[in-house]
Amino acid sequence: MLKSSRDRFDDVPRTAGRVGAHRAEQPGMNGLVVLLWSAAIALVLIVCGIFVTLVMMDRISLFGGEERPATSQQTPGAIARLDTSYRVLIINATPEKGLVDDVRAELLTAGWSSDHVFGSDGSSQEFSKTTVFYVDEADRDAALGLAELLGDVDAQQSDFYAGLNDSDEPQLTVVIGLDRAASGAPSSEQPDSTPAP
Template sequence: MSKPPQDRFDDIPRTSGRVGAHRAEQPGMNGLVVLLWSAAVALVLIVGGIFISLVMMDRISFSPESQPPAPQQTQGTDPKIDTSYRVLILNATPEEGLVVEARDALLAEGWPADGVFGSEGSSQEFDKTTVFYVDKADEAAALGVAEVLGGAEVQQSDFYADLNDSEQPQLTVVIGLDRVTDATPKAEDTEEAPAE
């Protein structure tokens, strides 16, 4: 038998091993790494969700809290006790009972019981007791309320205007820290009784 003639493919060395596509596991896809990445992504999503919830519930605010403007001195208007005004009393101090005291003072001057109402306690402390009024026409009545309360400041501002839910004009009294009584006991009160 004769040998076939040699061609260029006869010079290629034969390799041993498998030839073709093989289905093998990807190297580097470790189960622990996948678990750690999943935990990290879940943590970021949870923290982001909590932060967004707090912002939407106004627990976190990026703008400064709105404060009433500084009191303006009123001149040339005489105080007038006008019981046709409703009076809202807000206690901006940690001491309780100041709303009741202010309400009693106004009721004693003739205000109707349903025309004076208030709220104890506030998240913000206020330095000086102030009577707020909205329109210039309300200034005399605000001065009258300030006089009844014993020398409160008076200021024109629409900061509390949204708290009026009636057609009747309303003044707002914010009780400040100047009305807080000093609860420090005096020296003679702290003396101990003699032992028997």
């Protein structure tokens, strides 16, 4: 048999270690851990999104919200004026039936025409205190006059009920609260301050 001749590669020392690239999984990447972290982050983002949405829709108030009472005693410079040219919407925000008819009778006795006074005997929420709502600042004196007629109840500016006016005439909204119900004062749980009609 022929012997191969020696060359320079025969003199390279042989090493005992590994030669070449060896790839293996990274020990810290566990599929279950990644899934749990992803679920936790998604949950935090969803909760934050719901909270921001509620704040933007004024469903919750971050700083307690300011009450804007506007009765004749609490509004300096306001002049209560009974104006029977206004349409009046009456909303019963109590569980007791028949209160709309009582308030309507008071207004008719005070000089309102029957086609300018109408109401709804039922609301989706209870309301703690009877309040007269008006939309524009120009309606304030008429709202205060109506509030005095009803027993010096609150008057408050709000456009919440503006969409319920289907005419071009100005309209006031009376929301009957638990303070006018025969059942007495509101319960310890404070009802909402703006009931839906």
